[in-house]
Amino acid sequence: MPAVVEMLGITKRFAGFTANDAINLVVEKGEIHALLGENGAGKSTLMNILFGLYQPDEGEIRIREQKVQITDPNMANQLGIGMVHQHFMLVDKFTVTENIVLGAEPRKGVKIDIKKAEQEVQDLSDRYGLKVDPRAKISEISVGMQQRVEILKTLYRGAEIIIFDEPTAVLTPQEINELLEIMHNLVAEGKSIIFITHKLKEIMMAADRCTIIRRGKYIDTVSIESTNVDELAAKMVGRHVTFEVQKTQAEPKQAVLEVNDVVVASNRGVDALKGLSLEVRAGEILGIAGIDGNGQSELIEAITGLRKIKSGSILLNGKQIQNRRPREIIESGVGHIPEDRHKRGLVLDYSIGENMVLQTYYKSPFAKAGVLRYNAIYEYARKLIQQFDVRTPSEFTEARALSGGNQQKGIIAREVDRNPDLLIAAQPTRGLDVGAIEFIHQKLIEQRDAGKAVLLLSLELDEILNVSDRIAVIYEGQIVGVVDPKETDHDELGLLMAGGGKERRGAQT
Structure with missing residues (x-):
């Protein structure tokens, strides 16, 4: 097949x-061409060059065998290039x-x-099986539907080459399957897709070929038919990656968190939440499994003081913390890695160094007599950046300039280093x-082995298991079963997550 995009040197x-x-x-x-690389490998930068958001310092771009200079996104649109960004650009x-036609309205x-x-x-x-309601407000539709709106924006402007930047990062498993089907429909219509991701299973399911980059350098381009997950992972991170989580048997002790009939x-x-109860003990990781939207966000917000509870109680080390201010709860021994790193985890216009002390900036050695001591702040940040392998030009770099994965590693470094009880x-x-997932799982298990309580909420069933x-x-704001991961499987969890097997509520421990 002829090349529609050539980015050379x-x-x-x-x-x-x-x-x-x-x-x-x-x-x-x-074709669906996957662009695979670690967090901070340069994937999004490369695609921002193709979309005209950045200009290359060296090299050339050819579109349909014609050399071009893409100076801005409007020119990219004229060349038939559209981009579905990782963080949607919609007006709520x-x-x-109105979002789709903005700037190109029929009159x-x-x-x-x-x-x-x-x-x-x-x-x-x-035509493309997107099933979007044209009259719905953006603020009233799901994240998956918002992504479909972004896809329609590119199609409305005549895109023949569509870039998907980490498109499955915020989707549920069902939405991911639907998106992959949409991508195949687009290719069947003659479109070409560049699929930026680091989810190996999705590449194997969706892509025809894959180009791997590592730390800003080209590594290889492979046919999906002739490769496998292990080979792709090794090319991406430069070493063998184990997909098995190595851990010893947990030895849980006293309850650290008790949520009672909340x-x-x-x-x-x-x-x-409709009378939800659970407990997390010192020295264990309790995973919460569920389809998105069944009360997980409200549970986290209630525990961390971001949402008031109507009734029930929340105890940390035997002391009630419900409806207290977030800072009080943090200081009582709670660490929080939020599900939305931009809204709740970082101040994007602050440096990554300043973000490392968001919970502790007012304490010694980071402040004295109410004045921040930046030497101490940045020395501390440098230590965490190295310890947690946060890929950043320096501790002074604005948080928004880091890749999403390195932003996340910065948050995890900050929360784990505070050594919270929960x-x-x-x-x-x-x-x-x-590679980063392997590292984060190791950090969570280290917290457990140090006698801390860990509450893990994830939409990834493999991670939970x-x-x-x-x-x-x-399910629907209640715990409908508590199971041992060694004695369950995807099918049983899927049944419970869909509301089946409610009789297991009595199995809570």
Whole structure:
């Protein structure tokens, strides 16, 4: 097949840091081409160059065998290139249609022809099996549907080459399967797709070929038919990666966290937690399994003081902490790796060094007489950056400039190093590559082995099964079963997660 994209010898530097070092990428017409690399390997930088957000320092780009200089995203659109960004660029208060046609609105005289726009969006949605309601507000639809709106934005502007930047990072397993089906539908229509990811199973399921880059350098391009997960992982991180979590048998002791019959309202005013009870003991990892939207977020917010509870109690080391201020709860011995690192984990305009002390900046040695001591802050940050392998040009770099995976590693470094009695890890490996996942799992198990209590919430069933010592299944705001990971499987967990087997509620321990 002819090449639709050729990126040859692409180099990009930022203040002495080389993000892309003479990288080659060739994408053929009608294929799904995966771009695989560790967090911070330079994947997004390379695609931002293709989309016109950055200009390369060296190298050339050919689109359909014609040399081009893509100076901005508008030019990329004119060349038939669209990009579905990892963090969606949508206006919450606008409808689906208003977001899709923004800047390219059909008009009737001087007015926007909204009826025509809605019909065009509906036709596109039907053609590609996207099933999007053109009149729905963005704030009222799921994350998976918001991603479909981003896809429709690119199609509306005539994209023939579509870049997906970590498209499954925030999706449920069902939404991931639906997205992969949509990608195959797009290719069947003659589109070409570049699929940025580090999820090896998805590459094996969806891609035709895969280009691997590591620390900004081109490593290889392979056919998916002739490779396997182990080979891809080794090429990505430069060493053999074990997919088995190595841990000894847990030896749990006293209860650290006790959640008793807690009722919590959602943002819509209905009860999201309906008398939920659970406990996490010192020296164990309790995994919470459940389909997204069954009360997991509200449970975390209730424990960490971000949401008031209506009734029930939450005890930490035997002392009630429900409805206290977040700082009080943090200082009583709670660490929190939030599920949304941008909204709850980082101040993106602060340096990564400043973000390392968000919980402790007012304490010695980071402050004296109310004045911050930046030498101490950045010395501490340098230690954590090295210890947790946070890939950043320096401790002074703004958090928003780091890759999503390295932002996450910064948060985990901060929370683990505080040595809390209870560590709440919500989606701790979302957006991380296999090498980083291996590292994070090791850190969670180290916390457990040090006698700490770990509450793990994840939508990845393999993660829950491999890391947890006990698994509590949440469904419609209640725990419907607590099982031993050595004595259960995906099928039983799936049944419980879907509301089957409710009689197991009495099995809670």
